[in-house]
Amino acid sequence: MTAKTPSFPHFFRRKIIVYVVTFYLALTLIWIIPHMMPGDPVREKALKIIAAGSKGGTVPGSGLTEVQVKRLYEYWVKKFGLDQPLEVQYLIFLKNCFTLDLGVSIRFHPSQVNDLLFRSLPWSLGLLTPAIIVGWILGNYMGALAAYKRSIFDKVLYPLFLFMSQMPYYWFALILVYSLSFHVRIFPAAGAYTQTLTPSLSITFLLDLLNHYFLPFVSVMIPYIGGEAIGMRSLILYEINSDYANYFESLGFRDRKLLSYTFRNAVLPQVTGLPIYFASAFGGQLVTEVVFGYPGIGGTLYAAVIGQDYPLIQGGFLMIVIVTLLGNFVMDLFYAYIDPRIRVAYRGEK
Amino acid sequence: MDGGNHDILIEAVDVKGYYDVPKGYVRAVDGCTLKLRQEEIIGIAGESGCGKSTFGKILMGYDKPPLRMVSGTITVNGVNIYSVTWNERKRIWGSSIAMIPQYSMNSLNPTRKIRNLIVDAMREKFRTGISESEMVQRAEHRFKDLGLSSTALDMFPFEMSGGMKQRAVIAISTLLNPKVLIVDEPTSALDVSTQRLLLELLYYIVKRKIVGSMIIISHDIASLRQICDYMYIMYAGKIAESAPMERMIEHPLHPYAKLLLDAVVTPEPEIRKRKLEGIPGAPPQLIKPSIGCRFSDRCPHVMDRCKSEEPPYLALEPDRFVACWLYGEGMGTDARRHDQS
């Protein structure tokens, strides 16, 4: 008699399988691909270091002293089991990932990979989170406005939002730096704070922080507003033309009431989409951080990539995977809570 | 049913309603005239695509773009509905005149419980006074009348069956006991036994004075026959014939009406269906209607005049109208004697 809806536990069971498989597969791929390539780059780098270490010399270009290289070589052989068969190396790798024992960075020796990552994390989060929250609110509001008002309003806003949503983040960042930092010297071009100041909770420092924060913040927020606006606009248009909207209008419902109905139904997917976007943006703000010299995860990962710092690359990726999967999971929880169909099924189970 | 003007609830005169689409104008209603009286149940019948649903919307003033009322007048309760703004029309919608749309099962807000929908509807219409618990009480009462248990009130639409949803829509549309109820294709998507129950319900609604008069739009003439007092048969945007139900069944005049009703008289549904599909040819497109009578290419009695001139919609008796050259001016009584079938 009732419609077929997925039951609550069943709903989550499937999702969790996907997440576990994804986690495992992503890590495996990250490990396997370099080892399967001709001239396994990880091994090569390690061998270079080992060779230098065993001879007691240095590896040119890595910025390490003789002593550091020797220590690194010993450490690596022990830690990654480089003298062991591949299968064992793989298991060691997995164990390291699960225990979050990610080793020492090559580029930033002797810092631990973990430390580097966790130090970068707050910068990325601090940049992303407010930008996304403000952007979400503004974007959905304006998208809804364009959809409800239509006419010239919409004809102008729609192409504008579309443009905003398609701009490459980093290109927009360049434009911002050029116009507001080079051309008209309002904001600084790079860095999270002026290097000569010591980080503290003083007003001067905080103001300086904000000063450096502004451009990166805008460069993340504006394209996001465009995307949200476009999405919300089409969701609202879909609801406005639905059978129930027409029916209740024919019963004489005022525009305000109809708006509340359609808006609530349209905003649902936008709310659940937030954590997903956050998770994907987390890995993608890379270039923005590079352009602005902002010391977030993206900037760190970039430095790792450039410097062929494989432990750091793997660690950074692991962190991004975890954040992404967490984001997806949070979204699933939201969705289950908000969508009455899932909620009711859950109640029914009890 | 006396002829006094004061009891005519809806009067439509030569109404034209077109859809404004990129390809041009779809002339869904192309010059139709209709009268609805107190305590009357009218049926509007025709093939799908003939414009009857559109006519229903136009009649209550619901010409939402791309639909547009192009010409003619419609008077609802003495008010010329198209001389009044959209928002002013909203005041009588739901209270004096209400519609039950086609596919009514999809017409409920999927994320809202039925009881909240009802409270919303009542608040929209009453603005002041009644408390929420009283509203729910009234709703429960009405639900019982319609054969719905009051547990339905606490359900979401997706938890209800199609039949339950339809009844819920009927309940919501009739909450304020509108004087006119327009029902669009109530029986499509229902099986025969449920159809019968629904028709009984609709009849009951009128007889118990929950609504005043009713207009039922359907392609299923057999169903209409069971409860309607008066019948309009539409073809390609125009009214082919209209007459009191019994007269229409006994002696249809328009060739199209004859073919339609022939099929109805046969009881077996399979044979009936075959006969309906058996009218050769296809209904014309409403975007570029042909010259002359729209039925001419499928009419068994077609004459030369039919292909070049559109027949006018004339009264043959005070209560009976036909648009056909067989009965055109000057041919009145002759035609009727001529026509024996």
Added chain:
Amino acid sequence: MSLKDLLRHSPKLLVGTCIFTFFVLFAIFGSTLFNVDPTKPEFGSLETPSFDHPLGTDILGRDLFAQLIHGTGYSLKIGIVAALITIAIGVGVGGIGGYFGGIVDEILNLASNVVLTIPTIAFLIVIAAYFRVRSEWIIILLISSTSWGGMARSIRSQVLSLKTREFVDLAKLSGISRVRILFFEVLPNMLSYLVMYLALSVAGAIGSEAGLSAIGLGPTAIVSLGMLLRWVIVWEAVRYGAWWWFFPVGLTITLITLSLLLINDGLDQVYNPRARRG
């Protein structure tokens, strides 16, 4: 509906198609009309736009207009090929899973969901980092192997709904003709859907390639639009205030992806009546 009708009915489709076609033609015929080698540093450094050099020159003295022409060509090529492969994989996986059902479907569906969930950009960056030399084809394969998840899911649900419709018709004992009608009605609709998804995939692929190249992980031997932006960053064009250097490139990328989205939206309007008012 003929192509002309389609274009007339939807202004979005018209505008999108025009813009996209413009860039395609620009890429194909640009070098014949403006025959300058984009890699030769023969001209003055950082010259502003002039008649000889419509977009000026970069710091090494290379003509920027020629760079744009070649860059557009490579980006379009990579984007379109990657998108075609993505769709092929997506249709294959979704179609097979949906049609055969059972455990095959479970596995394929799981695979699609996993591919969808993996953080694409990060994954691409990390993998690309392991390749010291990256050909066009490696980039194309990387992009397409990570983007087919969404398409596979959509195709699968379409195939599933098709299957149930057939059963319903069989139940009504209507015979072969109905199935044939379904076939001829469904196929044109699927076609429009595939074109829509193609437009989206190309837009996505171009964006991914641009993103990869901008950080230096794109094709090593090719100068795509993303690579041009990379040069802007590496050579610090902004520091020299050379707006003519970085502005047109990003604008091109934006307009190309924008036009593809318009095409997608326009087709959606025509084929999905509910969105028509939009």
